[in-house]
Amino acid sequence: MKKNFPTELVYQVFSLLIAFILVHGIYVTLVRPQASAFLKQEAVNMLANSAYVQQRSFYVVIKDYEQETSFILMLWAFSILGYKGREIFDQQRLLQHDLLKLPENLPIGAEDTRGIVERISSLPGKQSEWLLPRALLAAVERFSATGNVQSASTAARNVAESEGERMESELSIIRYIAWAIPSVGFIGTVRGIGDALGQANRAVEGDITGVTASLGVAFNSTFIALVISIVLMFFVHQLQLVQERLVLDSERYTESWLVRRLKS
Numbered sequence: 001m002k003k004n005f006p007t008e009l010v011y012q013v014f015s016l017l018i019a020f021i022l023v024h025g026i027y028v029t030l031v032r033p034q035a036s037a038f039l040k041q042e043a044v045n046m047l048a049n050s051a052y053v054q055q056r057s058f059y060v061v062i063k064d065y066e067q068e069t070s071f072i073l074m075l076w077a078f079s080i081l082g083y084k085g086r087e088i089f090d091q092q093r094l095l096q097h098d099l100l101k102l103p104e105n106l107p108i109g110a111e112d113t114r115g116i117v118e119r120i121s122s123l124p125g126k127q128s129e130w131l132l133p134r135a136l137l138a139a140v141e142r143f144s145a146t147g148n149v150q151s152a153s154t155a156a157r158n159v160a161e162s163e164g165e166r167m168e169s170e171l172s173i174i175r176y177i178a179w180a181i182p183s184v185g186f187i188g189t190v191r192g193i194g195d196a197l198g199q200a201n202r203a204v205e206g207d208i209t210g211v212t213a214s215l216g217v218a219f220n221s222t223f224i225a226l227v228i229s230i231v232l233m234f235f236v237h238q239l240q241l242v243q244e245r246l247v248l249d250s251e252r253y254t255e256s257w258l259v260r261r262l263k264s
Contacts, residue, residue, distance in 0.1 A: 011083055012076075012173070019075035027068050035063035066188030066221035070181050074228045077177040081235055084170070088242050091130045095249055099123075099136060100257055107263040113144040132250045135159045139258055149262045156254040164247040171240060178232050185225020192218025 038057045045052045061067075101119055102108065108116070120137050121128060128134075135156040143152035195214035 008083070012080060015079035015083075016072075016076045019072050019079065023068060023072045023075060027063075031059050031068075032063055035059040060216070061220045062224055064188060064217050064221055066184050066191070066217075067224045069184050070221075070225045070228050073177050073181050073184070074232060077174050077232055078235070080174055080177075081239055084167075085239055085242065088239070088246055091132065091246055092242075092249070094127065094130060094132055095253055098257070099133065102261075106261070108258070108261045109263050110144055110147055113140050116140050117144075131160065131163045131246065132253060134163070135250055135254045136258055139254055143262055147264050149259060149264060152262060153255065153259045156259065157251060160247050160251045160254075163250075164244065167243045167247075168240070171236065174232075174236055174239075178229055178236060181229045181232065182222075182225050185222040188221025188225070189218040192216070192221065 035057065038060060042054050046054060062071075099120060100108075100116055102112070102116075117137065117140055120133050120140070123133055138159045139152040139156035142155035143149065146152075192214045195217070198214075
């Protein structure tokens with residue numbers, strides 16, 4: 001599995017770069033110009049009519065740097081989720097194939113293990129490194145060495161458990177992003193409240209425009225960050241559920257197609 005790590009690392013770096021370029025481009029060309037035009041029009045309306053109730057705009061809610069950062073992190077996390085989800089989906093499809101290629105209900109003895117090892121090892125590309133082939137291979141090799149069925153079952157289970165722990169640990173980067181997004185929102189809250197306090201003297205004089213704008217930054221950044229975090233955590237838990245199902249299905253496959261047919 002080590003030789004695949006640089007590929008995934010490069011993918012993560014480039015996906016972060018692409019997410020930054022995409023989101024920043026949208027903010028520069030659409031979000032901030034629209035928010036600025038809306039705020040100017042609202043200021044004109046309020047000057048023309050003292051009873052005018054200021055409206056809200058989605059562009060204004062998401063215009064600040066904290067919201068932009070949150071969207072960049074969200075796209076980055078989704079790209080990583082998609083990468084891992086596709087790999088899990090491909091491994092799930094492998095469960096629909098007969099990797100042993102032996103006659104149905106034929107008992108498997110020690111003399112059959114060499115052919116099984118050769119068939120599993122000859123799987124194309126990365127398939128030989130996936131969970132199911134490695135679990136089958138571990139069980140067959142253990143049975144070939146010991147002649148013990150229980151020992152073969154234990155070997156397959158150990159491979160499945162270690163793979164489950166590995167997949168769980170690889171979700172740490174996504175969990176970090178899911179934690180970082182609300183933190184970015186709280187940074188916006190602190191920045192907005194700090195700016196509002198810095199303009200308290202103007203509020204005392206009767207001009208509360210700056211204070212309200214700063215408080216808007218504080219609340220909007222937290223609101224957007226929390227919404228994104230809720231959505232992201234839903235997909236994280238869905239991916240975790242799919243990974244756990246893959247581990248259980250691989251154990252069931254090994255037990256049904258191999259272990260139960262082994263004959264000492």
